[in-house]
Amino acid sequence: MTEPVLRVQDLAVYFSSRTGSLLRREERVLRAVDGISFDLNPGETLGIVGESGSGKSTLARAILGLLSPNRGRVLWMGEDLTRLEAEPMRQKRKELQIVFQDPVASLNPRMTAGSIIAEPLWTFYPQMESLQVEERTRGMMKMVGLLPNQINRYPHEFSGGQCQRIGIARSLVLNPKLLICDEPVSALDVSIQAQIINLLRDLQKKLGLALIFVAHDLSIVRHISDRVMVMYMGRSMEVAEKTALYRRPLHPYSRALMKSVLIPDPVRAREVKQEVWLKGDMPSPFSPPRGCIFHSRCPYQVPRCQADVPALRRMENGNWVACHRAEELDLSI
Ligand SMILES: Nc1ncnc2c1ncn2[C@@H]1O[C@H](COP(=O)(O)OP(=O)(O)O)[C@@H](O)[C@H]1O
Numbered sequence: 001m002t003e004p005v006l007r008v009q010d011l012a013v014y015f016s017s018r019t020g021s022l023l024r025r026e027e028r029v030l031r032a033v034d035g036i037s038f039d040l041n042p043g044e045t046l047g048i049v050g051e052s053g054s055g056k057s058t059l060a061r062a063i064l065g066l067l068s069p070n071r072g073r074v075l076w077m078g079e080d081l082t083r084l085e086a087e088p089m090r091q092k093r094k095e096l097q098i099v100f101q102d103p104v105a106s107l108n109p110r111m112t113a114g115s116i117i118a119e120p121l122w123t124f125y126p127q128m129e130s131l132q133v134e135e136r137t138r139g140m141m142k143m144v145g146l147l148p149n150q151i152n153r154y155p156h157e158f159s160g161g162q163c164q165r166i167g168i169a170r171s172l173v174l175n176p177k178l179l180i181c182d183e184p185v186s187a188l189d190v191s192i193q194a195q196i197i198n199l200l201r202d203l204q205k206k207l208g209l210a211l212i213f214v215a216h217d218l219s220i221v222r223h224i225s226d227r228v229m230v231m232y233m234g235r236s237m238e239v240a241e242k243t244a245l246y247r248r249p250l251h252p253y254s255r256a257l258m259k260s261v262l263i264p265d266p267v268r269a270r271e272v273k274q275e276v277w278l279k280g281d282m283p284s285p286f287s288p289p290r291g292c293i294f295h296s297r298c299p300y301q302v303p304r305c306q307a308d309v310p311a312l313r314r315m316e317n318g319n320w321v322a323c324h325r326a327e328e329l330d331l332s333i
């Protein structure tokens with residue numbers, strides 16, 4: 001059996017904020033990520049899906065050591081990243097890279113495409129010859145579908161999709177082993193989204209990367225993922241092989257997300273999502289529902305759901321599901 005390259009164990013990130021008057025200060029805690037565990041195998045793609053505010057970006061940042069978790073471990077090739085000092089962690093960054101959501105905002109407008117892509121090389125390999133840096137940069141541009149002769153152009157001279165290609169080239173220039181793409185296509189036109197997803201899938205296969213692909217929509221990750229984790233309010237609701245999940249989700253939230261994307265008309269999808277599949281909005285993260293965190297919006301809730309937190313457990317078909325009623329509900333699509 002292959003050893004996972006990444007093991008995330010009971011990871012939790014809380015944000016606290018103070019409210020109230022001078023006389024009555026109150027500390028409120030927001031559990032952005034609350035006990036997430038999963039393994040990632042070499043060359044595997046895990047899709048992470050959930051509505052906005054589910055904790056996806058916070059989880060991504062905690063895995064990469066960009067913020068410190070309150071609890072849990074992130075084992076990268078067996079080494080706990082949460083315990084590393086600053087310099088060894090900085091060195092690990094070569095292996096662990098991220099692609100951000102907004103390609104235009106995440107690129108420095110005053111740097112050329114070539115400098116943006118080459119910057120990590122200058123940082124980590126200051127001795128590298130300029131000619132070698134340029135050669136590598138041009139090679140990266142070609143690899144992501146940009147013309148190497150665009151090396152001296154600035155971000156505003158590129159389209160959104162091309163800017164995301166620059167972002168991808170930059171994140172791959174150091175030859176990482178893990179790439180986390182945090183909603184890499186959400187800010188792009190629908191017509192461009194498939195091109196970027198295909199590019200990432202091809203690069204993932206060619207370079208043998210372990211990939212985490214974050215999205216708020218199950219349809220986006222369907223094509224690229226081997227397994228999918230569905231997140232809601234900082235917790236994992238279901239983790240499953242792609243085929244099993246899309247054929248028969250076992251968690252009402254997975255089904256609700258799936259149903260809301262099966263209807264192509266965005267206006268209608270919204271109606272259906274809100275009225276039938278997903279009641280109302282996500283509750284305030286400062287006062288999450290007791291018991292099953294999804295119960296306030298679940299059409300299948302029973303009294304037990306308000307009292308007991310359902311554990312994430314493995315079902316007969318191999319899916320991991322956090323729902324008391326997973327055996328009895330028929331949620332086939
Ligand atoms: N730096 C922060 N300080 C306080 N709250 C935060 C911070 N970052 C994220 N949050 C909150 O944590 C929750 C999860 O946010 P986020 O991880 O960005 O979710 P997602 O990426 O799924 O949209 C949200 O309620 C968000 O408002």
Ligand code: SF4
Pocket residue numbers: 251252253292293294295296298299300301302305310322323324325326
């Ligand atoms: S545990 Fe209850 S409320 Fe939660 S998803 Fe299952 S049926 Fe719905």
Ligand SMILES: [Mg+2]
Pocket residue numbers: 056057058182183
């Ligand atoms: Mg996010």
